Amino acid sequence: MTFQKFELENWQSDYEQTVRFNLADSTVDPVTVADLIxxxxxxxxxxxxxxxxxxxxxxxxxxxxxxxxxxxxxxxxxxxxxxxxxxxxxxxxxxxxxxxxxxxxxxxxxxxxxxxxxxxxxxxxxxxxxxxxxxxxxxxxxxxxxxxxxxxxxxxxxxxxxxxxxxxxxxxxxxxxxxxxxxxxxxxxxxxxxxxxxxxxxxxxxxxxxxxxxxxxxxxxxxxxxxxxxxxxxxxxxxxxxxxxxxxxxxxxxxxxxxxxxxxxASTRERLFDRNRTCVRRGYELFSSWMQRQDGRLTALAPMASALAFVRYDSDLPSVEVGDLFRRKASVLVAPGVFFGREGWFRINIGMDTGYLSQALDALSPVVAELPNALQR
Ligand SMILES: Cc1ncc(COP(=O)(O)O)c(C=O)c1O
Structure with a gap:
């Protein structure tokens, strides 16, 4: 029997230390020990x-x-x-x-x-x-x-x-x-x-x-x-x-x-959830205004929860190739949709610091604009 590797985690371990912006994971801006205690x-x-x-x-x-x-x-x-x-x-x-x-x-x-x-x-x-x-x-x-x-x-x-x-x-x-x-x-x-x-x-x-x-x-x-x-x-x-x-x-x-x-x-848990929801909500606003500037090349349904956005792109390129393009040309790591069982999509994290997220999204825009030319649907 051939071993099925954990493609998503393998992709992250291979590349997350090599890019300027890592949007491939699924957490929010991490809490420090000082924030916690x-x-x-x-x-x-x-x-x-x-x-x-x-x-x-x-x-x-x-x-x-x-x-x-x-x-x-x-x-x-x-x-x-x-x-x-x-x-x-x-x-x-x-x-x-x-x-x-x-x-x-x-x-x-x-x-x-x-x-x-x-x-x-x-x-x-x-x-x-x-x-x-x-x-x-x-x-x-x-x-x-x-x-x-x-x-x-x-x-x-x-x-x-x-x-x-x-x-x-x-x-x-x-x-x-x-x-x-x-x-x-x-x-x-x-x-x-x-x-x-x-x-x-x-x-x-x-x-x-x-x-x-x-x-x-x-x-x-x-x-x-x-x-x-x-x-x-x-x-x-x-x-x-x-x-x-x-x-x-x-x-x-x-x-x-x-x-x-x-x-x-109880009190800390509530505080951490508030913080998390603030990250998720702020990140989503930034993400959705960026999406509106992509001239319809990308579509996404608004997530009800999580710091994640699952995005459909307008090209027949396999999602791993799209992920590779983003990584090499924009130094942004996203998670290819095929690793979740869906080709034609990629997942990005929107829960990190908004300055970081907005720089990462700006870096992605020109590469997104090139996608339809790579291979028309
Ligand atoms: C649905 C789901 N389950 C489990 C995990 C594993 O998380 P951890 O081992 O960090 O608790 C993840 C991480 O991305 C996840 O998204």
Whole structure:
């Protein structure tokens, strides 16, 4: 079996240090330690953390705070992982056997897609439809979620489109999962980055029995450098993830656990979400006024959440070639759409410092203008 590499992450590791402007990732302007901690008490606590291994499944205090983000979850139902990445990897390894059907959203973050292929699973997709504002094709989901399907992986809010499922759509996904006996793996790392509302996107956790919620401090909290994520689940299968965690990481960082506790304190969490939504909203305004100056060569639907814009370009060039052009000619790194399962699109980050974003977009404009000449549709 050939190894399916993680194309998006590989693209970023190869090039993100070589460009002037990196718009290929999916976080907002990072929070500093000074931004995170609040006052002398925090400083004292952080300075006195013994740098020994933390509890293998995550420090109890942190697990308690994570549990508090969900209905019906206790601190023993939480496994703290090295980002949501480790949680997703442990889930696929623990739940899937070769030949199992795994269904993913497309376009989507293709970690579970690639992990499932590497596990020898039979991977199918259901589409988010650009013609309907990125609403999911749930009839297609019903068709591909055949009896015995092991996992339905949903990313809500979605990466790369920023689409937020309606409560009716969530309920229908739950019905489909229950009918075919699948686990819902709910990757909810963009909850808290809503652009149009202050209301946090609801979780799938608690909506049905067989659900694993995946979260992270990387995106809506602006703390990707902490490398703290989690899986929550009320079933014994959580221990199967924990057994994988012991092999892969033993534990997350103890200092990271303590800083994560600061981030999840109610007042700090609210402050970080406000900051995140400000970055997302400011970035979107800048991005949409730049789009209006591109003479219709690019189109995009407004993201409901996340610091991401998924952009359609007017050329038949493959998205990796478009990404290469942007990188070589403008020194701007974007993420090619094919890495999310959609040719003809690219994803950019709009959540960084607005000065940086506006310089990067200005650098892109002349290369965008050349695109239709490269190959007409
Ligand atoms: C949907 C989704 N899940 C998981 C991850 C992994 O994030 P981390 O490991 O930083 O928590 C990402 C990162 O881009 C993502 O977009």
């Amino acid at each position: 609040e006052g002398g008490k925090d400083v004292e606590r952080i300075m006195s953390v013994p740098l020994y291994y933390p509890e293998v499944n995550g420090e109890r205090g942190l697990r308690g705070l994570i549990a508090g983000l969900y209905d019906g979850i206790g601190s023993d139902d939480v496994l703290v992982t090295v980002g949501a990445s480790e949680a997703n990897a442990a889930i696929v390894d623990a739940l899937c056997e070769p030949g199992d059907r795994v269904v993913v959203m497309e376009p989507g973050y293709r970690q579970v897609w690639g992990l499932a292929l590497n596990r020898g699973c039979d991977v199918a997709a259901f589409e988010l439809d650009a013609e309907r504002g990125w609403a999911p094709d749930l009839e297609q989901l019903r068709r591909v979620a055949t009896p015995g399907t092991r996992i339905i992986y949903v990313c809500n809010p979605n990466n790369p489109t920023g689409y937020i499922l309606t409560e009716e759509e969530m309920a229908e996904i739950v019905r489909i999962a229950e009918d075919c006996g699948a686990w819902i793996v709910a990757d909810e790392v963009y909850r808290g980055s809503e652009r149009l509302t202050e209301r946090e996107t609801p979780s799938f956790v608690g909506m049905t029995d067989r659900v694993i919620g995946v979260g992270s401090l990387s995106k809506s909290y602006g703390l990707s450098g902490l490398r703290i994520g989690w899986a929550v689940c009320t079933h014994p299968e959580l221990a199967d993830l924990w057994r994988r965690h012991e092999y892969v990481a033993i534990a997350t960082g103890r200092l990271d656990n303590h800083l994560a506790e600061c981030a999840l304190r």
